[in-house]
Amino acid sequence: MALESPEAVAARLGETGYLCDDALATVTFLALRMERPLLLEGEPGTGKTALAEAIAQSLDLPLVRLQCYEGIDATQALYDWDFPRQILHLRALEATGGVGPTDVEEAEKSLYDDRFLLARPVLQALQASPAVLLVDEVDRADDEFEAFLLEVLSTYQVSIPELGTVRAATPPVVVLTSNRTRELHDALKRRCLYHWIEHPGLEREVEILRSRAPEVSEGLRRQVVEVVQRLRDRDDLQKPPGVAETLDWARALQHLGSAEIDLAAASATLGALVKYREDAERVRQALDQMLRA
Amino acid sequence: MTPHDDGPTTRRQPDEVLLGFTLALRAAGVPVTQDRAQGFLAAAAELGAGDRRSTYLAGRATLCAGPDDLERYDQVFHAYFDARDGLPRPRPSQPPTTTPSLSQLPLDEGSGTGDEPGEDVLRAAASEVEVLRHRDVAALTAAEKHRVAGMFATLHPRPPRRRTARHQRWHRGQVDASRTLRASLRRMGEPADIAWRRRGTRPRRVVLLVDVSGSMSGYADALLRLAHRFTQAGGGTVETFTLGTRVTHVTRAMRLRDPERALVAAGETVPDWSGGTRLGETLRFFLDRWGQRGMARGAVVVVFSDGWERGDPTLLGEQMARLRRIAHRVVWVNPHRGKAGYEPVQQGVVAALPHCDDFVAGHSLATFAELVEVVSRA
Numbered sequence: 307m308a309l310e311s312p313e314a315v316a317a318r319l320g321e322t323g324y325l326c327d328d329a330l331a332t333v334t335f336l337a338l339r340m341e342r343p344l345l346l347e348g349e350p351g352t353g354k355t356a357l358a359e360a361i362a363q364s365l366d367l368p369l370v371r372l373q374c375y376e377g378i379d380a381t382q383a384l385y386d387w388d389f390p391r392q393i394l395h396l397r398a399l400e401a402t403g404g405v406g407p408t409d410v411e412e413a414e415k416s417l418y419d420d421r422f423l424l425a426r427p428v429l430q431a432l433q434a435s436p437a438v439l440l441v442d443e444v445d446r447a448d449d450e451f452e453a454f455l456l457e458v459l460s461t462y463q464v465s466i467p468e469l470g471t472v473r474a475a476t477p478p479v480v481v482l483t484s485n486r487t488r489e490l491h492d493a494l495k496r497r498c499l500y501h502w503i504e505h506p507g508l509e510r511e512v513e514i515l516r517s518r519a520p521e522v523s524e525g526l527r528r529q530v531v532e533v534v535q536r537l538r539d540r541d542d543l544q545k546p547p548g549v550a551e552t553l554d555w556a557r558a559l560q561h562l563g564s565a566e567i568d569l570a571a572a573s574a575t576l577g578a579l580v581k582y583r584e585d586a587e588r589v590r591q592a593l594d595q596m597l598r599a
Numbered sequence: 600m601t602p603h604d605d606g607p608t609t610r611r612q613p614d615e616v617l618l619g620f621t622l623a624l625r626a627a628g629v630p631v632t633q634d635r636a637q638g639f640l641a642a643a644a645e646l647g648a649g650d651r652r653s654t655y656l657a658g659r660a661t662l663c664a665g666p667d668d669l670e671r672y673d674q675v676f677h678a679y680f681d682a683r684d685g686l687p688r689p690r691p692s693q694p695p696t697t698t699p700s701l702s703q704l705p706l707d708e709g710s711g712t713g714d715e716p717g718e719d720v721l722r723a724a725a726s727e728v729e730v731l732r733h734r735d736v737a738a739l740t741a742a743e744k745h746r747v748a749g750m751f752a753t754l755h756p757r758p759p760r761r762r763t764a765r766h767q768r769w770h771r772g773q774v775d776a777s778r779t780l781r782a783s784l785r786r787m788g789e790p791a792d793i794a795w796r797r798r799g800t801r802p803r804r805v806v807l808l809v810d811v812s813g814s815m816s817g818y819a820d821a822l823l824r825l826a827h828r829f830t831q832a833g834g835g836t837v838e839t840f841t842l843g844t845r846v847t848h849v850t851r852a853m854r855l856r857d858p859e860r861a862l863v864a865a866g867e868t869v870p871d872w873s874g875g876t877r878l879g880e881t882l883r884f885f886l887d888r889w890g891q892r893g894m895a896r897g898a899v900v901v902v903f904s905d906g907w908e909r910g911d912p913t914l915l916g917e918q919m920a921r922l923r924r925i926a927h928r929v930v931w932v933n934p935h936r937g938k939a940g941y942e943p944v945q946q947g948v949v950a951a952l953p954h955c956d957d958f959v960a961g962h963s964l965a966t967f968a969e970l971v972e973v974v975s976r977a
Contacts (some may be wrong), residue, residue, distance in 0.1 A: 312646070336657065340638075340641060342638070377763065378762060485892050487892050488666075489851075491628070499660040499661060500659075500664060502662055502663075545891070
């Protein structure tokens with residue numbers, strides 16, 4: 307891979323519009339270099355999922371996404387056999403008189419063919435590798451699934467009894483995200499490089515807005531970020547706005563044609579910024595004070 | 600020049616310095632395992648070891664496992680690499696660890712001579728057990744405490760259950776169309792028996808919030824023992840936090856099988872025994888950092904506190920309301936509830952009560968047994 311330093315990683319990610327600080331760039335660099343999975347945690351809306359997308363885009367690799375949920379198991383993550391098609395295939399053989407007593411074995415073998423294999427995300431990523439495998443919200447899956455994931459992530463290979471072993475020629479870049487609804491198992495964490503993503507600082511967030519929402523005017527951009535940063539510093543909000551909310555809010559204000567924030571436009575678009583009634587009330591009061599000052 | 604002794608003594612190898620750092624980190628309570636340390640060395644080598652910032656980042660990525668570790672990591676890193684005045688750093692002092700003798704079982708009198716008087720002794724011991732079951736755990740002598748600690752083993756919490764999104768096969772209920780069809784396909788399309796299914800159940804998450812402030816200090820030991828019983832019976836679905844001046848996640852300690860070791864481990868983790876409480880603020884921190892993300896969602900949340908609130912009771916009320924909206928059931932356990940003449944008049948309790956589903960006593964083993972029932976049924 308052509309990336310020989312954390313700075314190069316940051317620059318490449320920057321080209322895709324994903325701006326990261328040196329800590330995140332370093333940990334990404336290490337993940338690429340050491341071929342270890344990257345475990346990202348942090349407040350919602352700080353760009354955990356977006357990082358995987360940016361890595362895929364900047365390295366020009368396909369992105370394979372595995373969304374975890376309760377009860378997910380190996381057949382949904384790895385592979386499954388297309389049972390109806392196998393039956394159809396048998397019926398077709400029967401109808402054309404293809405199955406005689408001698409070639410039963412042959413017919414059986416033809417059932418476990420690549421074309422009847424439904425590759426699920428993990429297998430897809432191994433087959434397509436080099437690729438980026440995003441395992442999103444891994445904390446939603448059950449403990450058992452974690453153990454299974456650990457197995458795949460330590461060997462980067464999958465055995466299919468009927469077909470043989472699928473091994474990735476080069477290990478895929480693996481990004482796991484978690485919202486900490488429960489503590490992940492230590493064994494899985496040990497396999498991974500860990501990073502906690504913080505909210506970006508003022509300048510960086512302005513930069514992010516500039517690259518992600520270029521249609522928003524410069525003055526409005528800075529004002530929006532200043533307000534959001536001050537809201538994040540308050541500790542009475544149930545859900546402080548993330549970067550995604552900042553983007554939404556700036557776009558909403560831009561659509562209303564406001565050159566700068568005024569109370570009327572802000573109140574009308576508050577739904578893009580905060581998602582709780584109590585928060586909306588507090589933010590409205592805070593905005594009133596800020597704008598008067 | 601001299602080949603035999605210029606390595607470790609005169610000039611320390613970079614690897615040695617880095618490994619020393621992992622030891623310091625482990626001493627400070629971050630669980631650094633051997634493979635993590637190896638990962639750290641590899642990462643530091645990738646980045647070039649000369650630079651302070653890249654060493655910092657390499658360690659952060661490889662040695663830490665959660666936001667709680669990050670804070671400690673920063674402190675140790677600073678102490679280890681910046682302050683080189685040759686003085687040992689103060690380490691968090693460990694609470695005195697008493698190892699109880701296993702021979703001293705709760706009913707040690709019963710195993711006496713085994714002759715005729717034995718029956719009397721047994722009866723006396725049994726009634727004493729019954730008395731102890733109803734005694735306030737904060738008012739016990741050390742010997743009684745020791746016996747009550749053994750009696751915690753008689754509590755058998757069953758985790759509450761919830762329905763899951765996924766179905767399981769069953770002999771009645773809804774028709775399981777896909778399994779029925781698959782069965783018939785297996786018979787080449789012959790209609791066959793109808794398969795049935797129902798929604799499965801799983802253990803519901805239980806979150807225990809234990810107030811360890813000064814006013815609760817008499818109960819902290821017993822409550823953590825109770826939490827240990829819940830954790831051991833819960834099969835990984837029980838989470839425990841202590842609330843004081845800050846919120847501490849002690850589930851990892853509670854997972855240790857032996858109760859004494861679990862308590863010692865919890866004692867080492869919790870930095871704020873018998874401090875003040877600002878229940879409202881700590882509860883808000885819990886909800887922000889853990890609860891709202893999903894830890895408290897659909898869970899049975901049990902708050903052990905006497906409701907003495909130094910901060911603003913309205914904040915506590917707000918946060919309890921928020922907790923109630925997220926959780927499946929909120930149980931408030933107050934050690935003073937079961938005592939004669941108790942009225943829920945403390946500001947904190949008054950603010951919190953409207954948002955609780957259950958308000959139960961928790962000062963003796965008997966009331967703990969009742970609590971276990973309340974939680975199992977939730």
